[in-house]
Amino acid sequence: MSDAAISQRRVRVASEGHTLSTGAPLRYLVGAVAIFLAALMLAPVVLSFFASIKTGADASASPPSYLPKALSLENYQKILDYQAGLWTYVSNSLTVAGMAILLVIALAVPAGYGLARFNFRFKEPLFLVLLLPLMIPYQALLTPLYLDFAKVGLANSQFGLAIIHAMLQIPFSVYLMRNGFEAIPKELEEAAVIDGCNSWQTFFRVSLRLVFPGIVTIALFAFITSWNELLAALILMNKETEFTVPIMLVGVRTGHFGAVDWGALQAGIIVAIIPCVAIYVFLQKYYVSGLLSGAVK
Amino acid sequence: MRMRNKNLVGLVYMAPALIFVSLFVLIPFVQLIYTSFTDASLLGGGKWVGFTNYTRIWADSNFWKALAFTAKYTLFITPVLMIGGYLLALLTATNRPVLQFARGVIFMPVVIGLGTSSLLWLWLFDQQVGLFNKALLDLHIVDKMLVWFTSADMALWAVIISVVWKVVGFGMILFVAAIQSISKEVTEASLIDGASYWQRVSRIYLPLTTRTILLVTLISAIGSMLAFEQLYIMTGGGPRGLTFTSVYWIYQSSFIKFQLGYGSALSIVLTAIIMIGAAIQITLTARRAPA
Numbered sequence: 001m002s003d004a005a006i007s008q009r010r011v012r013v014a015s016e017g018h019t020l021s022t023g024a025p026l027r028y029l030v031g032a033v034a035i036f037l038a039a040l041m042l043a044p045v046v047l048s049f050f051a052s053i054k055t056g057a058d059a060s061a062s063p064p065s066y067l068p069k070a071l072s073l074e075n076y077q078k079i080l081d082y083q084a085g086l087w088t089y090v091s092n093s094l095t096v097a098g099m100a101i102l103l104v105i106a107l108a109v110p111a112g113y114g115l116a117r118f119n120f121r122f123k124e125p126l127f128l129v130l131l132l133p134l135m136i137p138y139q140a141l142l143t144p145l146y147l148d149f150a151k152v153g154l155a156n157s158q159f160g161l162a163i164i165h166a167m168l169q170i171p172f173s174v175y176l177m178r179n180g181f182e183a184i185p186k187e188l189e190e191a192a193v194i195d196g197c198n199s200w201q202t203f204f205r206v207s208l209r210l211v212f213p214g215i216v217t218i219a220l221f222a223f224i225t226s227w228n229e230l231l232a233a234l235i236l237m238n239k240e241t242e243f244t245v246p247i248m249l250v251g252v253r254t255g256h257f258g259a260v261d262w263g264a265l266q267a268g269i270i271v272a273i274i275p276c277v278a279i280y281v282f283l284q285k286y287y288v289s290g291l292l293s294g295a296v297k
Numbered sequence: 298m299r300m301r302n303k304n305l306v307g308l309v310y311m312a313p314a315l316i317f318v319s320l321f322v323l324i325p326f327v328q329l330i331y332t333s334f335t336d337a338s339l340l341g342g343g344k345w346v347g348f349t350n351y352t353r354i355w356a357d358s359n360f361w362k363a364l365a366f367t368a369k370y371t372l373f374i375t376p377v378l379m380i381g382g383y384l385l386a387l388l389t390a391t392n393r394p395v396l397q398f399a400r401g402v403i404f405m406p407v408v409i410g411l412g413t414s415s416l417l418w419l420w421l422f423d424q425q426v427g428l429f430n431k432a433l434l435d436l437h438i439v440d441k442m443l444v445w446f447t448s449a450d451m452a453l454w455a456v457i458i459s460v461v462w463k464v465v466g467f468g469m470i471l472f473v474a475a476i477q478s479i480s481k482e483v484t485e486a487s488l489i490d491g492a493s494y495w496q497r498v499s500r501i502y503l504p505l506t507t508r509t510i511l512l513v514t515l516i517s518a519i520g521s522m523l524a525f526e527q528l529y530i531m532t533g534g535g536p537r538g539l540t541f542t543s544v545y546w547i548y549q550s551s552f553i554k555f556q557l558g559y560g561s562a563l564s565i566v567l568t569a570i571i572m573i574g575a576a577i578q579i580t581l582t583a584r585r586a587p588a
């Protein structure tokens with residue numbers, strides 16, 4: 001092969017990287033297939049949204065239609081007034097998620113810092129202890145936790161549920177914070193000390209600011225886990241007024257006297273999806289980078 | 298003296314998390330082991346009964362059925378997720394705007410709750426109002442609206458379709474990252490040697506992303522072995538109790554039938570199975586750089 005041919009290939013490889021295609025037609029085909037698959041993945045959510053803005057009768061009609069015949073907020077009105085009221089459930093979910101986020105940050109940030117910046121005996125075994133929630137499925141722990149919580153008044157409490165949701169996020173969050181602090185050059189902290197910061201000030205003014213993106217990431221993951229979690233909420237929460245959004249949805253699905261109100265269910269599903277998708281769309285950078293560094297690096 | 302101080306400071310930073318995990322994971326786990334040797338129920342009891350619960354598991358055909366169903370579900374869904382995720386990753390691995398956009402959309406269901414997505418698909422599969430059914434009908438794939446949840450096999454595939462929709466993007470994103478981290482020189486060299494696209498995939502991409510493939514396989518398999526929400530919502534264990542999973546059966550024993558001692562013994566068996574997988578997962582994730 002001539003040098004010219006090789007360098008031509010090099011240029012092509014460099015510009016296309018890991019692509020499937022060689023020529024322009026294939027390039028377009030790959031793009032078209034990808035867009036088609038993306039549309040297919042998006043379809044269930046779009047159809048659910050359309051169903052949610054149908055009239056109640058239209059949403060339960062059989063055979064069903066893909067598009068609403070007329071626009072109506074009837075389904076949203078129904079979900080707003082569902083039993084204790086949508087806002088009760090949303091605010092319960094937000095409260096639990098908020099407490100879980102605070103717990104995760106308060107526990108994982110210092111733990112990550114301790115692991116990254118200090119050497120002490122049994123450091124790695126203790127790190128493994130913090131990874132235990134990965135090894136012991138929380139589904140198995142719910143029975144003893146429920147009994148313990150009942151004794152100390154944490155059953156049926158939002159704080160109790162937040163504890164379990166925080167526990168689920170501890171391994172990932174500690175891991176991420178440890179990597180985050182380790183990535184900060186020691187020299188930066190030493191410079192701060194020379195400039196007259198004590199260890200506390202160094203931590204708050206220098207290190208903490210540099211790992212801020214990591215803190216956003218663990219907060220996002222804690223929110224999404226907590227907002228979506230069903231089993232622990234189902235077991236722990238027995239009072240209607242303490243239910244979170246996922247339990248409310250299961251209730252809507254069960255319906256009254258066996259008849260499911262499909263339109264109201266779709267409105268509820270859309271309400272449950274919106275915060276997660278909003279976070280994903282607007283803070284994608286934090287979300288995906290966190291996922292990758294948590295699982296791959 | 299200074300060393301000793303430093304020791305303590307590191308521990309102090311870790312202490313809150315260690316106490317938290319001890320209180321809410323370690324101690325409950327010890328309690329779980331203890332309870333599994335008693336006849337505790339939500340209504341009282343708690344006498345030591347030795348290995349009775351464990352011998353009962355041995356004879357409990359419902360639990361073995363649930364475990365077998367869980368294993369079947371895991372064995373069916375894992376290859377679909379791996380192959381699907383990898384093909385999607387190969388398709389979208391280049392950083393072209395259109396492909397990045399497609400990747401972003403395909404990943405989106407990952408952030409939706411499993412409970413929520415199961416309710417969404419329950420509706421799509423419904424025999425009266427389900428639009429997935431209607432789409433199959435309109436595409437002439439079937440000639441009448443299907444009933445998905447009266448046969449255990451159909452129900453299994455309905456659950457698999459819904460879960461694949463929800464999580465296939467997870468594997469895809471990790472595979473894309475792994476493929477993109479392969480050094481350009483390697484791919485370049487293979488192109489210069491005239492390797493075809495599929496030769497590149499089988500000789501370069503697959504071998505160089507083995508660790509990620511293993512890791513994603515484990516994460517998916519562990520997740521599937523712990524399946525609960527999707528079946529609780531979509532099948533309710535039916536038809537005829539054929540689609541109970543292990544976690545679902547534990548939930549049923551402990552919180553519906555109130556047999557906490559027995560439920561605890563079941564949990565211990567499940568934990569033992571999961572621990573093996575998780576231990577491998579942690580070893581694989583362990584940072585390759587020395588700590």
